[in-house]
Amino acid sequence: MMKLLKIRILAVLLMANMSFAEAEISQATITDLCIRVAGKLASVTLAECLEAELSYNGGRSVRGFPIGVREFSPISEHSSIGKILLIGGIHGDEYSSVSVVFKWLNQLKSGYNGNFHWRIAPLMNPDGLLRRKSVRVNAHGVDLNRNFPTPNWLLTATNYWFTRAHQNPRRFPGPNPASEPESQWLIKEIKEFQPDVIVSVHAPIGIVDFDGPPKAPEKLGELHLYMLGTYPGSLGNYAGVHKRLPVITIELAHAGIMPSKQEISDIWSDLEVYLEKKITDSPLQQAVKDHAGPS
Ligand SMILES: [Zn+2]
Numbered sequence: 001m002m003k004l005l006k007i008r009i010l011a012v013l014l015m016a017n018m019s020f021a022e023a024e025i026s027q028a029t030i031t032d033l034c035i036r037v038a039g040k041l042a043s044v045t046l047a048e049c050l051e052a053e054l055s056y057n058g059g060r061s062v063r064g065f066p067i068g069v070r071e072f073s074p075i076s077e078h079s080s081i082g083k084i085l086l087i088g089g090i091h092g093d094e095y096s097s098v099s100v101v102f103k104w105l106n107q108l109k110s111g112y113n114g115n116f117h118w119r120i121a122p123l124m125n126p127d128g129l130l131r132r133k134s135v136r137v138n139a140h141g142v143d144l145n146r147n148f149p150t151p152n153w154l155l156t157a158t159n160y161w162f163t164r165a166h167q168n169p170r171r172f173p174g175p176n177p178a179s180e181p182e183s184q185w186l187i188k189e190i191k192e193f194q195p196d197v198i199v200s201v202h203a204p205i206g207i208v209d210f211d212g213p214p215k216a217p218e219k220l221g222e223l224h225l226y227m228l229g230t231y232p233g234s235l236g237n238y239a240g241v242h243k244r245l246p247v248i249t250i251e252l253a254h255a256g257i258m259p260s261k262q263e264i265s266d267i268w269s270d271l272e273v274y275l276e277k278k279i280t281d282s283p284l285q286q287a288v289k290d291h292a293g294p295s
Contacts, residue, residue: 029066034054040130041095043096070122085120086121087121090200094204096257147183198235207223209225212244217278
């Protein structure tokens with residue numbers, strides 16, 4: 001039985017290697033994506049990626065990889081205390097930011113308390129990660145985290161790139177705001193899912209950054225709050241500053257080295273505690289609570 005399974009996996013891998021040139025992928029499936037991710041990241045196995053049960057909800061990269069999403073619905077609509085959108089790998093060379101989201105996703109799978117409504121995309125920039133040599137940008141050479149349509153984008157993002165970023169190709173904001181399918185997908189997710197909080201995982205600065213209405217988490221695991229400031233076209237600027245939607249940016253300490261199991265778990269439990277407090281203390285929830293109180 002095991003032998004048969006191994007042969008099947010090998011056959012799939014071989015087929016995948018034959019059909020995936022560096023160029024166009026077109027309609028790759030979630031299984032194709034998982035084979036590629038497991039081949040790239042030592043810390044995510046094929047079984048782990050498949051068991052995450054990602055699904056395709058309409059988002060594809062430039063090359064055609066699906067942006068896999070896993071949803072954890074609240075046990076009942078009444079018990080949900082908030083909606084959280086969690087994203088990893090917006091920058092393709094920040095390996096740990098993808099792997100850690102897979103670990104959290106599988107942790108949620110085994111012990112989901114049903115309090116939140118989670119929507120999780122562990123790898124928002126598959127093209128950047130799945131290149132032979134992983135890169136920060138997408139297949140069009142665009143830094144997705146500079147491509148969000150903040151006000152006056154054409155002037156500010158382009159200007160910033162020319163003057164402050166010295167035309168560094170790793171930070172190219174794109175030809176137009178929201179020009180890329182990956183950033184378009186996230187904008188649509190924000191509009192449709194209407195998260196209470198967005199959590200985006202990066203590396204390797206080793207801090208927690210925050211944009212949006214207060215209050216920020218002081219510390220998640222060993223990562224302490226440090227406000228990096230905002231950039232034209234960044235997700236924090238777009239969602240946090242302009243849409244007034246709290247954006248937590250978790251900057252893991254290393255891109256190529258995983259945090260310890262303990263640290264992965266500590267960041268997660270601190271995040272859950274923060275989210276519960278943050279959301280239950282928000283003015284909207286407070287109004288709901290007051291209204292639902294004894295009359
Ligand atoms: Zn990053």
